[in-house]
Amino acid sequence: MAAGEPEEQARFRAEVRAFLAANAEPRRESDPWAVNFHTTDEEARRHFEAVRAWQRKLFDAGLAGLTYPKEYGGRGGQPWHERIYNEEAAAYAVPRGYITSTIAMLAPTLLAHGTEEQRRHYLPRMLSGEDAWCQLFSEPGAGSDLASLACRAVRDGDEFVVDGQKVWNSGAQYSDRGMLLARTNPDAPKHEGITFLLVDMRSPGVEVRPLVQATGASGFNEVFLTGVRVPVSDVVGEIDGGWAPARTVLRHESAFIGGGGVQVNPRLVALARMFGAAGDPVVRQRVASHYIRERVLSLMGERIKAAARRGGRGGLDPSLLKLFVAESRRLSGDLAAAIAGPHALVAGEPFQRWLHAEVVGRFAISIGGGTNEVQRNNVAERVLGLPREPNPYQGRPWRETPRS
Ligand SMILES: Cc1cc2nc3c(=O)[nH]c(=O)nc-3n(C[C@H](O)[C@H](O)[C@H](O)COP(=O)(O)OP(=O)(O)OC[C@H]3O[C@@H](n4cnc5c(N)ncnc54)[C@H](O)[C@@H]3O)c2cc1C
Numbered sequence: 023m024a025a026g027e028p029e030e031q032a033r034f035r036a037e038v039r040a041f042l043a044a045n046a047e048p049r050r051e052s053d054p055w056a057v058n059f060h061t062t063d064e065e066a067r068r069h070f071e072a073v074r075a076w077q078r079k080l081f082d083a084g085l086a087g088l089t090y091p092k093e094y095g096g097r098g099g100q101p102w103h104e105r106i107y108n109e110e111a112a113a114y115a116v117p118r119g120y121i122t123s124t125i126a127m128l129a130p131t132l133l134a135h136g137t138e139e140q141r142r143h144y145l146p147r148m149l150s151g152e153d154a155w156c157q158l159f160s161e162p163g164a165g166s167d168l169a170s171l172a173c174r175a176v177r178d179g180d181e182f183v184v185d186g187q188k189v190w191n192s193g194a195q196y197s198d199r200g201m202l203l204a205r206t207n208p209d210a211p212k213h214e215g216i217t218f219l220l221v222d223m224r225s226p227g228v229e230v231r232p233l234v235q236a237t238g239a240s241g242f243n244e245v246f247l248t249g250v251r252v253p254v255s256d257v258v259g260e261i262d263g264g265w266a267p268a269r270t271v272l273r274h275e276s277a278f279i280g281g282g283g284v285q286v287n288p289r290l291v292a293l294a295r296m297f298g299a300a301g302d303p304v305v306r307q308r309v310a311s312h313y314i315r316e317r318v319l320s321l322m323g324e325r326i327k328a329a330a331r332r333g334g335r336g337g338l339d340p341s342l343l344k345l346f347v348a349e350s351r352r353l354s355g356d357l358a359a360a361i362a363g364p365h366a367l368v369a370g371e372p373f374q375r376w377l378h379a380e381v382v383g384r385f386a387i388s389i390g391g392g393t394n395e396v397q398r399n400n401v402a403e404r405v406l407g408l409p410r411e412p413n414p415y416q417g418r419p420w421r422e423t424p425r426s
Pocket of ligand 1: 157164165192411
């Protein structure tokens with residue numbers, strides 16, 4: 023029990039401790055170099071399923087969706103439940119992965135924009151890991167300018183029929199369901215003719231093609247949709263009004279990516295010691311500066327997460343946090359490369375594997391979930407109130423606007 027902790031919180035802490043002791047392995051000495059980085063598809067799939075199984079265990083123990091309402095499978099708890107769980111889980115090697123991120127994006131979106139039936143059906147299945155979700159937003163011609171997307175959905179009675187292509191869809195090859203943005207009204211301005219659909223990834227006409235990366239694993243996929251039928255009851259929000267729930271997803275995605283922090287400081291220190299650079303004043307300065315960024319980040323993350331749980335925006339724009347994390351990740355990758363550079367090219371010891379992931383992967387967060395440039399535009403417009411980028415096609419139908 024933490025000193026001075028109220029009894030209810032101490033009881034919950036004891037419950038979490040007992041659960042973790044019975045179900046998870048304590049973090050070991052060698053774990054500091056553990057990475058969420060897979061070199062084969064088989065390894066990636068095993069990890070994905072381990073995260074799903076862990077989510078199920080949490081759910082069965084009443085520890086999933088701690089702040090979500092009980093009627094939707096959550097615990098109906100307070101932000102302190104999450105804080106205490108995270109404090110206790112930090113000492114254990116619990117599986118962490120993609121499922122958690124789509125829960126963080128879609129669950130609050132269904133709470134804000136979903137129907138009661140959608141919440142009752144999908145939220146418990148999501149929180150238990152029974153349904154793993156992927157995000158089907160980006161297209162070859164629509165990334166930063168997401169609202170220009172071209173995947174079509176045409177109404178046919180009680181269903182929409184979807185045709186088009188998506189790309190960069192993380193985890194789609196393992197997922198049961200996808201959150202999809204499709205164009206339902208090409209005659210409306212681009213933001214006003216999009217519908218948000220919940221798609222069964224096993225539907226006829228869904229083809230997932232993994233994109234093999236240099237590492238051998240396939241973090242992303244192309245997803246082709248040909249005549250895929252989606253019931254109208256699986257529209258989130260209004261037909262043609264999908265931009266509102268899409269923005270809710272993107273806001274929570276930024277908050278999730280930012281809120282995770284990068285927590286590499288102990289490893290940078292260990293690396294500096296290992297390479298005899300811990301006494302180098304420049305290295306020390308860069309490590310200290312990184313540590314300060316990490317602390318600031320975790321405080322910013324807490325503030326945003328607390329606001330998101332209350333359903334509000336909380337005075338700190340998620341784009342700011344996402345930008346800060348992306349920069350921090352780049353700086354820590356640069357520093358790791360400066361300390362131990364060539365070792366990033368050797369796959370052998372656990373620290374080399376970590377170093378490789380750190381150096382090679384340091385720009386992923388600068389792109390995924392919206393690029394740094396897009397986040398800067400968001401900050402300029404939403405936070406600083408600067409004029410929007412000029413758009414000569416403002417208000418014109420989507421079909422008349424040029425696309426990449
Ligand atoms: C790790 C990772 C995971 C991802 N997972 C998913 C996923 O699960 N689902 C999904 O749908 N997508 C996913 N994506 C795709 C991601 O959302 C897009 O890559 C991203 O939005 C950028 O789009 P783009 O690649 O088409 O680049 P583009 O939009 O073509 O951008 C190219 C360059 O132009 C710059 N640029 C574009 N517009 C502007 C502007 N207005 N002002 C200034 N600069 C601009 C960009 O910043 C960038 O540098 C993922 C990407 C990554 C890296």
